[in-house]
Amino acid sequence: MRRSLPTLEEFVQGIRAGNRVVLGKAITLVESARPEHRALAQEVIGRLLATDARPAESLRIAVTGAPGVGKSTFIEALGMYLTGHGQRVAVLAIDPTSALSKGSILGDKTRMERLSVNEQAFIRPSPSGESLGGVARKTRETILLAEAAGYNTVIIETVGVGQSEIAAHSMTDVFLLLLLPGAGDELQGIKRGIVEMADILAVNKADGDRVKLANQARAYYLNATHLLPPRPGGWTPRVLTCSAEQGAGIEDIWKTIGEYHTQALASGFFHENRRQQAYYWLQEALQNGLQEAFFGHPDVKEKLASVEQKVLAGTLSPFAAAELVLEVFLKSRNI
Amino acid sequence: MRRSLPTLEEFVQGIRAGNRVVLGKAITLVESARPEHRALAQEVIGRLLATDARPAESLRIAVTGAPGVGKSTFIEALGMYLTGHGQRVAVLAIDPTSALSKGSILGDKTRMERLSVNEQAFIRPSPSGESLGGVARKTRETILLAEAAGYNTVIIETVGVGQSEIAAHSMTDVFLLLLLPGAGDELQGIKRGIVEMADILAVNKADGDRVKLANQARAYYLNATHLLPPRPGGWTPRVLTCSAEQGAGIEDIWKTIGEYHTQALASGFFHENRRQQAYYWLQEALQNGLQEAFFGHPDVKEKLASVEQKVLAGTLSPFAAAELVLEVFLKSRNI
Numbered sequence: 158m159r160r161s162l163p164t165l166e167e168f169v170q171g172i173r174a175g176n177r178v179v180l181g182k183a184i185t186l187v188e189s190a191r192p193e194h195r196a197l198a199q200e201v202i203g204r205l206l207a208t209d210a211r212p213a214e215s216l217r218i219a220v221t222g223a224p225g226v227g228k229s230t231f232i233e234a235l236g237m238y239l240t241g242h243g244q245r246v247a248v249l250a251i252d253p254t255s256a257l258s259k260g261s262i263l264g265d266k267t268r269m270e271r272l273s274v275n276e277q278a279f280i281r282p283s284p285s286g287e288s289l290g291g292v293a294r295k296t297r298e299t300i301l302l303a304e305a306a307g308y309n310t311v312i313i314e315t316v317g318v319g320q321s322e323i324a325a326h327s328m329t330d331v332f333l334l335l336l337l338p339g340a341g342d343e344l345q346g347i348k349r350g351i352v353e354m355a356d357i358l359a360v361n362k363a364d365g366d367r368v369k370l371a372n373q374a375r376a377y378y379l380n381a382t383h384l385l386p387p388r389p390g391g392w393t394p395r396v397l398t399c400s401a402e403q404g405a406g407i408e409d410i411w412k413t414i415g416e417y418h419t420q421a422l423a424s425g426f427f428h429e430n431r432r433q434q435a436y437y438w439l440q441e442a443l444q445n446g447l448q449e450a451f452f453g454h455p456d457v458k459e460k461l462a463s464v465e466q467k468v469l470a471g472t473l474s475p476f477a478a479a480e481l482v483l484e485v486f487l488k489s490r491n492i
Numbered sequence: 493m494r495r496s497l498p499t500l501e502e503f504v505q506g507i508r509a510g511n512r513v514v515l516g517k518a519i520t521l522v523e524s525a526r527p528e529h530r531a532l533a534q535e536v537i538g539r540l541l542a543t544d545a546r547p548a549e550s551l552r553i554a555v556t557g558a559p560g561v562g563k564s565t566f567i568e569a570l571g572m573y574l575t576g577h578g579q580r581v582a583v584l585a586i587d588p589t590s591a592l593s594k595g596s597i598l599g600d601k602t603r604m605e606r607l608s609v610n611e612q613a614f615i616r617p618s619p620s621g622e623s624l625g626g627v628a629r630k631t632r633e634t635i636l637l638a639e640a641a642g643y644n645t646v647i648i649e650t651v652g653v654g655q656s657e658i659a660a661h662s663m664t665d666v667f668l669l670l671l672l673p674g675a676g677d678e679l680q681g682i683k684r685g686i687v688e689m690a691d692i693l694a695v696n697k698a699d700g701d702r703v704k705l706a707n708q709a710r711a712y713y714l715n716a717t718h719l720l721p722p723r724p725g726g727w728t729p730r731v732l733t734c735s736a737e738q739g740a741g742i743e744d745i746w747k748t749i750g751e752y753h754t755q756a757l758a759s760g761f762f763h764e765n766r767r768q769q770a771y772y773w774l775q776e777a778l779q780n781g782l783q784e785a786f787f788g789h790p791d792v793k794e795k796l797a798s799v800e801q802k803v804l805a806g807t808l809s810p811f812a813a814a815e816l817v818l819e820v821f822l823k824s825r826n827i
Contacts, residue, residue: 468774
């Protein structure tokens, strides 16, 4: 991070004005390991949310699918369509492996050549972090910053093979799963739980001689989604086909997202879901903060090291040992 | 609990002497909701583990299987066999539903008519508790008390349909799964994860015209277990048949448990596993104690209630709210 850190006021004003450089710096604060950076980031977010100049309501879309399904091409096609219709689009990612793989998704912006130079779009690679929890938290906070900067459609990309989808699901309004023509979900490497989270399924690469296979896949998933329990809010998952490369079917997908949005707003599910997500993230943040304070405390570390050996040797019960360690942490408090 | 609570010394001496009434009272302390009871229970366990009069090494056996598989009959048959061979047997249970169902397992001692009047056996129904975590913790502590009272074989019964098996697995040395003749695990309502945890599988009710079906089930599970990854400690799961009602096959199962025990001791897995379990329970106890201290703190409750509304309304970020609540908890400390 550059030395010339904006002030709190400069951050708030810059982000509200949609200044991309200031937004980028604020996200860097969110991603920083330094406590003073994180504290400033919280102040910035707090100011942006608290005042009556809050951003207009946004729509948060999770986009996932197995590697090779064409997520980047799809997101670029959808992003170009939306910016062409006057929207401002932020593309973020959750990829806990990116620290190791040096950014397997969004790391290489050239994968979204046109969108990355589009003035109405803001693309940010996955934050690196040792744990999914850390990566997810940073993305969750970045959503708030991007929205405050006026990006009213936020797309969260994940890799489609693991726990990242659950994290993305917990911070988005609609969940879109991309599929390949032909094969069922077992062959596509998609876990059943991910199929069950999807509000909209889109079979990509429905072009040329793959149209028939794409329609077969569509029929398969139509059938599969009909076997699922009813969705909260009364939505029936839709299955569509598209060719992101040729730009075909993108408008239909956006219309379907719009229908979902309208129905979710009308049923009250949209805001109820956002409230539940906020509650979930509050609980997560409390747990994480508590853990850090406890296990990072020097007296706790010392006491834990001393009781651990006795517990492992079987001469001290794990429960009595825990009492001893907790006492050290809580002793100066009148609990 | 009766007013006449034994003293710490009376508890320690009584349990060491194998006094069943004192043992029962100590377990009631473990199960009590009153902090002073729990503190005394910890002192008792601490004394029993810490001194050089520690109990001889025990063997802890988890027994599970779907409802109707004959768990009680099997445990009675195994227990009678063991007490007949000079062992002292404790039978405990993990059943988080027992508070609701008034004890679906072990609650009705008449289900083990002979074992329940056997001087060498000690049967204790599942502790009632609102959560699996609470029930599991109590059972874990009760194991230590029962062992100190000289019960060198401890059997933990679970209901076979959910998370209780993972808890039982985390506190036992060997995991025994009972099966019905005929049907595969999907038809038996047994989750695959439970089959994978089993060191020994026994097809019960292999009697009369069910012998053929029992052998079919045995063949099915032999095949299924061969497809599993190698077990820690190098053990290959065994599949046997038995008829608990007729007492057939019980001796073979005990011999197989003995072979497992011998191999686990020889490979070092037995004690390594116990160490890992103790470490796991230390972590669990730390987490639980930390949660209770935090969420039970009056200032935390008050602050949490005040920020929660703002978080749900979207005017305060979940992360900033968490900082505010954590500050209240940690403020009097120099962290």
